Amino acid sequence: MATVIEPATADPSAGAPARRRTGRPGRSNRAWIGFVLPFLVPFVLFYVVPICYAIGQSLTKTERTGGIFGEATTRFAGLEQYGRVFSDPGFREGVGRVLLFGVVQVPVMLGFALLLALLLDSTAARLNRFFRIAYFLPYAIPGVIAALMWAFLYSPQLSPIVKALDDGGIGIDFLGSGTILWSIANVVTWTYTGYNMLIIFAALQAIPQSVYEAAKVDGAGALRTAWSIKVPLVLPALVLTAVFSIIGTLQLFTEPVVFRAISTNVPSDFTPNLLAFNTASANNYPLAAAMSVVLALATFILSSTFLRSTSKRAGL
Template sequence: MTDTASRATRVVAASGRRRRHLGGGPRAGTIVAFLTPFFLPFVLFYLVPIGYAIWQSFRVVRRTGGQYGTSYTTFGGFHQYVQVFHNTEFWSSIERIGLFGVVQVPVMLFVALIMALLLDSPLLRLRSFFRIAAFMPYAVPGVIAAIMWSFLYSPQLSPVVEVLKDVGLTPNFLGPGAVLWSTANVSTWLWTGYNMLILFSALQSIPQELYEAARLDGASNWAIAWRIKVPIIAPSIILTTVFSIIGTLQLYAEPAVLRQISSNISSTYTPNMLAYAVASGNNYQQAAAISVVIAVVTFVLSFGFMRLTTRRAGL
């Protein structure tokens, strides 16, 4: 607030009489004209739906005169939320996504970190080839990635299954135990390169002089990587983790595609699939409550993780 005010006075002072005549900075109308093209759709398509979902999640459908009477909605307090928390399908979707996230996010980010460190080290040749190869999946939409992988999982078509059979293994990528990890693999394939590039960009912005002293002391590349580089890019690692947590909670397209070839994925497999299934059954109030819960859990987890890690790192 004071910052804005002091800057405003500075601008007024700097630009002298003409500016004072205009009343400091561009006229309010001009500023509004710059902001409105973004803020109008932002309010309409971001803020209003959020408000609407929250409002709806506190409504219930009632009927006048028995089961076949006309329906109307009315205030229902926390009824929808109570329903959500009593829904076993909700809890199993949360449990599934939790297991998925606890395994997939660290594995993916670990691989991304190793790749970024190797690309930043003097050990590699063909750097741009590796960078492009890893980043290429980012150009592929989740649906198409899942379609591609579903061919590689399919017992009839997959060359991977064929090779594994030749060495005496009988994998079933779509079985009840495996299908969650087959889904996790699609996410890992899609996002490792993207995360790698964020971490790599952070590594590239570290000034080289920082390593020179360590090198003179005889530190190995390995020691430089883990003792110097990783701690410096910790904020980027935290950022990628938060983005990955958000992504995991939103999982929809990949399991929805794999569901087309595997009976081991139910229509309520992830929280988002559950919300969609509930909405398809015309229970919009319940679906709104599920959406709100997903959004709140996302916020709490990402902020919680940020707080926890920044405090521990003493930042």
């Protein structure tokens, strides 16, 4: 019996040569098209086409002949809109603001996430589950609602925190023009630290036990093990979280919009995305499109450069 079945399973091409060849993943098998198309069609429609459309739109301008009530015509304008984007002080300031935000907030958040992951990885398991869930919970709360909640906690009239600090002699205006960017940074940190912590934690858990035994034999203490063994080994996870954080930072929109409703210190050009949104609201589509393209390109370049420059060191 076994000898009859065995050749068929061990060397299937011997059994039914013609069918096997088409059945094998590859070559003449065209079934993949049917599987890929249902995704690819909407992907092209809602990702590729809008990008091309935005690029096309950004190369035009709308002109009115015969005064403001005259007829509007759209014509090709080359890179004129891009010139306007880069010379717009509001846009430049906005870019500077999100870059400053990213340079400070991303390392702080990831450092915080890494610290928590390392602590959870090296302490007793009993409370571990509780901590993990508590840290991750903010991720389940939509950005709008997180911002609304923190807006209450920042509000000079409503916040118990502001009141307590005031009683302690520390008067802080979380919504002041100098502080509001960092108040927003805190909301973002609050929302995403737990998510990033879990990615790093998962990578820590995947480190094989033998690595630690080797370290123990070498007489490495807990801190040294963490710094020279764990951190390098979870670097790929850190890179991944960093890339997502960079993309998120450049897109900063929801929190500023919510804070704009309660504070006068968030101008309409606070972040590039907010400016693009408000430019489009004012019906200046070619300029808004140019801003979107610049922003998308900047995001793409920044995150892929970061991926490439770190991937060697991270051993990806």
